[in-house]
Amino acid sequence: MRSRMQTQVHLVHYAELALKGRNRGYFESLLIKNIKEKLGEDFKVSRAEGRIVISPALDPNQEEVLSKIFGVKNYSRAFLVENDQLMEEVPKLVHMGENTTFRVSAKRAYKDFPMNSIDIQRKLGEALLAANPSAKVDLRSPQLDVRIEVLKKYSAVYWEKKEGAGGLPVGSSGKVLVLFSGGIDSPVAAYLTMKRGCRVDLLHFHAFPTAEQVKGTKITELASKLAEYEPRLRLLLAPYHYFYLYFLNYPDKYHLVLFRRFMMRVASQLADQNGYDALATGDSLSQVASQLMQNLKLIDKSANTLVIRPLISYDKDEIIQKAKQIGTYEASIKPYRDCCSMTSLHPSLKPLESEIVAIEEKVNYKEIISKTLDEVVEVELRWRDPRGYPAGSDPAPMTRVLAAGPARRYAHTPPEGKRAANRLPPSAKGMVYCMLARKLRP
Ligand code: ATP
Numbered sequence: 001m002r003s004r005m006q007t008q009v010h011l012v013h014y015a016e017l018a019l020k021g022r023n024r025g026y027f028e029s030l031l032i033k034n035i036k037e038k039l040g041e042d043f044k045v046s047r048a049e050g051r052i053v054i055s056p057a058l059d060p061n062q063e064e065v066l067s068k069i070f071g072v073k074n075y076s077r078a079f080l081v082e083n084d085q086l087m088e089e090v091p092k093l094v095h096m097g098e099n100t101t102f103r104v105s106a107k108r109a110y111k112d113f114p115m116n117s118i119d120i121q122r123k124l125g126e127a128l129l130a131a132n133p134s135a136k137v138d139l140r141s142p143q144l145d146v147r148i149e150v151l152k153k154y155s156a157v158y159w160e161k162k163e164g165a166g167g168l169p170v171g172s173s174g175k176v177l178v179l180f181s182g183g184i185d186s187p188v189a190a191y192l193t194m195k196r197g198c199r200v201d202l203l204h205f206h207a208f209p210t211a212e213q214v215k216g217t218k219i220t221e222l223a224s225k226l227a228e229y230e231p232r233l234r235l236l237l238a239p240y241h242y243f244y245l246y247f248l249n250y251p252d253k254y255h256l257v258l259f260r261r262f263m264m265r266v267a268s269q270l271a272d273q274n275g276y277d278a279l280a281t282g283d284s285l286s287q288v289a290s291q292l293m294q295n296l297k298l299i300d301k302s303a304n305t306l307v308i309r310p311l312i313s314y315d316k317d318e319i320i321q322k323a324k325q326i327g328t329y330e331a332s333i334k335p336y337r338d339c340c341s342m343t344s345l346h347p348s349l350k351p352l353e354s355e356i357v358a359i360e361e362k363v364n365y366k367e368i369i370s371k372t373l374d375e376v377v378e379v380e381l382r383w384r385d386p387r388g389y390p391a392g393s394d395p396a397p398m399t400r401v402l403a404a405g406p407a408r409r410y411a412h413t414p415p416e417g418k419r420a421a422n423r424l425p426p427s428a429k430g431m432v433y434c435m436l437a438r439k440l441r442p
């Protein structure tokens with residue numbers, strides 16, 4: 001029999017999943033499915049006593065992909081060792097320098113294993129000391145923490161643990177359409193919504209004459225960043241110009257709330273037609289005029305579905321910190337022609353509902369919504385398999401092509417993207433290297 005000595009894997013721990021009681025099996029399967037989908041077919045992903053084992057072990061690029069999968073609490077590169085060979089094999093795996101301090105931390109997930117955790121720790125400690133005479137045991141803050149997890153078929157041995165993205169596996173909590181402005185806040189709101197297990201798509205209202213002009217802006221850049229966390233993420237683009245045309249002649253101090261109510265209506269219809277369970281925004285209470293409690297209430301009255309606001313209690317500093325951590329900040333602060341800066345500079349802080357409704361009743365609202373919905377374009381962001389990248393290389397930038405036409409595939413992949421794509425097996429999925437664009441309504 002081949003010794004497991006050579007077998008290196010990645011061992012994945014998940015936390016909240018374990019709390020999900022009766023749903024646990026479902027959550028585990030979903031997490032495994034998401035990991036398989038992102039890593040591709042070269043990996044065997046299986047469950048073992050409340051852990052997930054990925055085999056073979058991942059390279060640094062693939063590890064980065066794993067670090068962006070929600071539901072993973074932490075992960076480690078681990079060696080698999082036969083249960084009955086622990087005492088002989090572990091000292092061969094652990095290389096300690098002179099005077100290294102260490103401890104052994106054992107967990108016995110397979111309860112029928114004849115030794116308990118304390119005994120494993122003690123015996124293995126002795127074996128490690130015998131192999132490394134200058135080493136010392138330090139139970140409190142050792143330089144090396146040798147971890148052993150005894151599973152049914154084998155034990156996993158590792159000493160480095162990396163933080164995962166946390167949260168719940170995407171797909172476990174429903175489908176949400178995020179109102180996506182491309183500022184600092186809404187990308188973070190999208191991230192947090194995904195982190196709670198939601199499938200997320202983004203809806204952006206743009207102020208360009210055509211959707212094609214959104215190409216190459218921070219909007220597509222941010223969407224592709226977020227797609228690294230959720231490869232199925234779609235970007236929907238809606239025009240702002242019909243709103244502007246119809247409301248132009250009304251006092252611009254009302255525009256902000258009118259516009260936000262308009263976005264809610266369009267988004268609610270899209271939610272109805274496309275099976276979204278909720279909408280989400282990047283609002284944080286009282287951050288700006290439109291986010292005062294009273295205005296949020298007015299805005300929500302125009303939504304006919306649940307609106308979630310993951311950042312409602314966040315300070316701007318906290319949002320910025322999060323944006324930097326998830327990698328969206330740099331793109332978010334790039335200059336952009338956004339609709340909100342084109343609405344009033346001095347919005348009314350507390351417009352009366354009656355004033356707002358009176359204006360809305362004067363315009364042909366049905367027509368504005370219908371015209372806007374007619375021009376909504378769906379942009380699909382493709383995700384490239386991590387196997388397509390040689391270690392250390394950057395993913396190819398996404399294609400800068402987008403057009404509002406009937407389903408067209410853009411072969412206009414940048415040369416580096418094409419090269420990488422050609423190396424892939426046909427079944428491989430890609431990391432944001434090409435975009436499909438089609439009108440949402442035929
Ligand atoms: P953000 O980082 O999201 O731009 P902000 O502080 O600039 O935050 P506002 O401009 O007041 O916030 O917008 C509040 C929320 O409204 C945004 O977080 C987003 O959810 C939504 N929103 C604003 N503008 C747009 C837009 N052009 N398209 C889609 N949603 C938008």
Ligand code: MG
Binds near residue numbers: 181
């Ligand atoms: Mg904004």
